[in-house]
Amino acid sequence: MPELPEVETVCRSLRPHLLGRTIKRVQILEPRLRVPVDEKSCQSLAGRRVEAIDRRAKYILLQLSGNLVWLFHLGMSGKLICVEPNTARRKHDHIVVDLDDGTELRYHDPRRFGLSLVTRRESLHELAQLSSLGIDPFDADLTGDFLFRFTRRSERRIRDLLLDQQVIAGLGNIYANEILSLTGIKPTTRAHRLTRQQVQAIASAIPRLLKDAIRWCGTSFSDYRDADDKSGEFQNHLRVYDRDGEKCRRCPSLIKRVAIGNRSAYYCPTCQK
DNA sequence: CGGTGGACCTGCTGGC
DNA sequence: TGCCAGCAGGTCCACC
Numbered sequence: 001m002p003e004l005p006e007v008e009t010v011c012r013s014l015r016p017h018l019l020g021r022t023i024k025r026v027q028i029l030e031p032r033l034r035v036p037v038d039e040k041s042c043q044s045l046a047g048r049r050v051e052a053i054d055r056r057a058k059y060i061l062l063q064l065s066g067n068l069v070w071l072f073h074l075g076m077s078g079k080l081i082c083v084e085p086n087t088a089r090r091k092h093d094h095i096v097v098d099l100d101d102g103t104e105l106r107y108h109d110p111r112r113f114g115l116s117l118v119t120r121r122e123s124l125h126e127l128a129q130l131s132s133l134g135i136d137p138f139d140a141d142l143t144g145d146f147l148f149r150f151t152r153r154s155e156r157r158i159r160d161l162l163l164d165q166q167v168i169a170g171l172g173n174i175y176a177n178e179i180l181s182l183t184g185i186k187p188t189t190r191a192h193r194l195t196r197q198q199v200q201a202i203a204s205a206i207p208r209l210l211k212d213a214i215r216w217c218g219t220s221f222s223d224y225r226d227a228d229d230k231s232g233e234f235q236n237h238l239r240v241y242d243r244d245g246e247k248c249r250r251c252p253s254l255i256k257r258v259a260i261g262n263r264s265a266y267y268c269p270t271c272q273k
Numbered sequence: 274c275g276g277t278g279g280a281c282c283t284g285c286t287g288g289c
Numbered sequence: 290t291g292c293c294a295g296c297a298g299g300t301c302c303a304c305c
Contacts, residue, residue, distance in 0.1 A: 003298060034299090034301085073299080073300085074299090075298090075300080076282085076299055076300095077298080110284065111284085112282055154276090155275080156275080156276065156277095160276085163299090165299090173299085175298095221298075222284090223297095223298090242297095262277095262279075
């Protein structure tokens with residue numbers, strides 16, 4: 001579900017609710033996420049203050065007093081939502097956090113592909129999840145040259161290379177497909193077949209597209225929401241993703257859907273070669 | 274090593 | 290109306 005723009009939107013919407021607040025109590029209603037939630041470390045969070053909220057790729061980091069970090073990944077269907085006290089619990093509310101002003105922060109995740117873990121700040125860089133991440137999409141070092149080196153030695157399809165978090169950290173299936181649409185490249189093209197110019201175009205399209213998506217607060221299909229349960233708007237601006245059979249926005253052709261592995265790829269057969 | 278396919282889950286939609 | 294297949298924004302692991 002949530003890719004970088006959605007996770008960034010969640011972080012921004014959490015800040016007004018959480019910054020400066022103190023955690024009173026943490027309840028784990030369902031520990032069975034992708035990695036089992038450690039109840040003990042969560043209970044040790046009572047009394048900690050939220051000092052900052054950061055994002056790395058698709059990970060959300062609540063920086064807490066006492067040099068602790070509470071790390072979340074939303075998986076496919078995870079949400080962090082702030083609600084008034086005494087709001088009815090919903091099915092799939094797995095973690096409930098009581099704050100000192102009465103607000104409740106809830107982690108809700110029907111598919112339970114998400115992740116919640118607590119670590120000391122100095123150990124953060126040792127986490128496998130974070131240490132294996134590739135370059136940040138907004139890093140000035142993400143140049144055509146940089147990406148060209150990866151594409152030269154890879155025979156994977158470019159859509160899959162863009163999804164690889166160890167290469168670029170933060171893209172998911174929506175934005176990988178949209179980037180290839182913006183740059184006129186077919187998602188099934190093998191990476192090493194791309195020209196220098198094509199790779200340059202991809203590198204420069206990535207931060208532009210993500211900034212645009214963040215400006216529209218991300219893409220909402222059925223279920224992505226921010227901390228105030230508000231939808232994003234970028235679904236209205238998608239060029240190819242989830243538009244198979246619909247008209248291309250630049251030519252009369254119809255958008256096609258193909259399976260790459262077991263995930264869909266979308267493209268315009270005329271505009272993308 | 275790199276690349277691929279399946280597993281992990283629940284819920285929704287569309288076809289019959 | 291019900292049932293079933295297929296699909297969904299991500300990641301990880303086994304296998305070739």
